[in-house]
Amino acid sequence: MAVKKNVSVISVEKPTWFPLTDDTGTFPIYGEPTTIGTAVSIKPDVTTETTPDYGDSVVQDQYVAFGGAEVTLETNGYQNEVLAEITGGEKLKGGVLRSADDIAPDGAFAYRRRKSNGKYRYTIFYKGKFALTSDESSTLEGSSVSYTHPEWTGSFVDVPGVGYMYSVDEDDDGVDLDMIKNWFTKVTNPREESTNPVSGVTLDKTELVLTVGETATLTPTIAPENATNKNYSFKSNDISIATVTPVQGKVTAVTAGTTTVVVTTEDGNHTAECSVTVNA
Template sequence: MPGVQIGLRDLYYAILTKDDSTGVAYQTPVKIAGAINAKISPKVDTQTLYADDGPSETVTSLGEIEVEFEVKDIPLPVQAALLGHSMSNGILIKDADDVAPYVALGFRSQKSNGKYRYVWLYKGRFETPEQEYKTKEDKPSFQTPKLKGTFVKRDYDGLWQVIGDEDEAGFTQANTWFNAVVNVSADTTPPTLSNTVPANNATSVAVSTTVQWIFSEAISPDCVNASNFMVIKDSDGSVVAGTLSQSADKTTITFTPSANLSAATAYRIIATTGVRDLAGNYMAQAQVRKFTTA
């Protein structure tokens, strides 16, 4: 069951060392003191073309992305790294000519179902934070700093953010998300049929069998229907009645016949080109397998 965001923790930064037509590179991520609040505000410019006395076309473009984080503390070495300052014998030294480096920013947010959402923002610079100090009173008040920055898309590939949810099929990077900045590319690989149960050309199959299609990757639940998955009699092409279900990892589709299959009968297992993965890639060719009951 999908959850809603209820938490924020594990804020990391990584210095961007390369971003050009040949690739990107980052230093190892470093954790910042406890995260309290986060706000990511992309600026989008929308233009509308009017024709025949009414709106006809719209076009949008992404501008800069404003980012603001409130944290428990910004240690001096972290300020030096994020803002281009220097350290000497435990002292932070700020020069008017200091230039903040581009960095990536990562964090995770707990959801109400106990799973986490993982995020990396790829390229941005932070501003010198405001400094506010207050005398200690009878009732203590916390003084927590805020980090404000502007993020943009990368020169290399135009990407600006990646997000992964633990409760999404196919997401396996939760344990390594902060080991290095996660670089991904669009999935353009179509799914393939890895195996079927019964196996192709199997004989003496029990008439009470179920049928399974096992794929190379998770399949979109939207395409799991009788138009894309079917079992038919080889002799006359009649479709076997039954129900379809999908495994938790979405890689296996199971067909359960409404009644036992006919004895000593050949059947065909079909998956059409309407089958697609979670990225929307359709299977390149229809797949047909055959088995014979006992």
């Protein structure tokens, strides 16, 4: 196990919103991500609710429950399209009409923070709503500029069976690097079993010359070697000339002619071919 020195968080980056489209399954389904803006600062706060149990006028026990999480985010401006999508405002003539009837949609919120060792800490909240709570501006005073930043406030709840937040450092032991790579393209489910996708398949032979009644066996090699799903199936393009067993890859010559035997992987539908010539 690697021993890491204590490091500080020095910046926040890539605040990203995933609209929630369906939460009836074991894990919510989310839509395409939207970058809220460039982040200036972020402050997540978690509240708890404590219920004491008294006996003989003193607390004998207590129950502490999650009461919600609030995220305050400052960005360098925003686009009206983003404002409409996140707050539920109506897009009209290039702008956003906001009203008391707006219903902000639920969604997930992801971001990362850079640490002083150059590595990143990744965080995601699974279900909540954002509101633009401050859009202050200052006037230009001669050559003096005072920068102000819009402030977003997000309120997040727990998702039964999932949780309310997940956080991981890219230099943690056992981290899933594919999960880190896709952090801002899909909402991560840390309980989901990690998989290694198939990248290709090859055959030990690319040509076979057989006589009628003769047999030969083709052997596929799946890449990478540690691919999770190595299932495949064989098929002959013309079974009147040569047949092949779906899994074993045993080719049997039937009648004179030429055909192709194809192997296809279950994961990714990668293929490899072998030309089969049958002589009488």
